[in-house]
Amino acid sequence: MPRLILLNKPYDVLCQFTDEEGRRTLKNYVAVQGVYPAGRLDRDSEGLVVLTDDGSLTARIADPKHKLPKTYWAQVEGEVTEEALAALRAGVDLKDGPTLPAEAARMEEPQNLWPRDPPVRFRLSVPTSWISLxxxxxxxxxxxxxxxxxxxxxxxxxRWRVGDWTLDGLSPGEWRDVPLPASPRPPVRPPAGKPRPLAGRNRRPADRGRKH
Structure with a gap:
């Protein structure tokens, strides 16, 4: 039976199971054989990683052509402006080309968020704000x-959300199994050689032209 696991990846953990330099990896938290992350999350980022041993499901989650939305909470330097949010919503030009339009909004600091270890380094003279992207x-x-x-x-x-899955209820380093999503079903087609009856042609040939 394929498995689908949601993990809250802590900060400073590589999104892989092995590392020749001895750094922390997913193996430090998920003692399950044969599962792999469906999509990456940077070492200096935290949050939701989806793992599975089903290759087709990995492709559905990680491949951008499926357009599975991923929601991030970002603490940024400075008081974010509406002009900056509008630019994110329109798409911005990066060195590897323009991005697709994003959903961007200012948000209050999440109350259910754990303290980061180590803490974020702030500049006392510069405020910070939070956005959802x-x-x-x-x-x-x-x-x-x-x-x-x-x-x-x-x-x-x-990273708070991937598709319909969220971090809700998971502390850093914790994981849980979740049900596999249903695979899309192909449309049902009538059997070959048996055309559907057409409206108005359901009378017997002997009845045609008979007066009542």
Whole structure:
């Protein structure tokens, strides 16, 4: 039976199961054989990682052509402006080309968010703010590059949602099994050689032309 696991990846953990340099990996938290992350999450980012041993499901989750939305909470340097949010919603130009339009909104600091270990380094003279950013594509360090492009560098980044799955109820390092999503079914077609009856042609040939 295929497995689907949701993990809250802590900060400073590689999104893989092995590392020759002895750094922390997913193996430090998920003692399950044969599962792999469906999509990456940077070492300096936290939050939701989806793992599965089903290759077709991995493709459905990770492949941008399926446009599975991913929602991030970003703590940025400075008081984010409506102009910056509008630019994120329209798409911004990066070195590898323009991004797709994103859903972007300012949010209050999440009350259910755990303290980061180690804490974020702040500049006392510069305020910070939080934004929610939903993307339907996946590029290397995309959220950080997008917020920097509009003038608000990211200080802390948490992936909260992938598709319909969220971090709700998971502390850093915790994971749980969830039911597999239903696979889309192909449309039902009538059997070959048995055309559907047409309206108005359901009378017997002997009845045609008979007067009543």
């Amino acid at each position: 939903t993307l339907r594509e996946g590029r290397n360090r995309q959220v950080r590059r997008m917020t920097a492009a509009v003038g608000f560098p990211t200080l802390r980044l948490v």
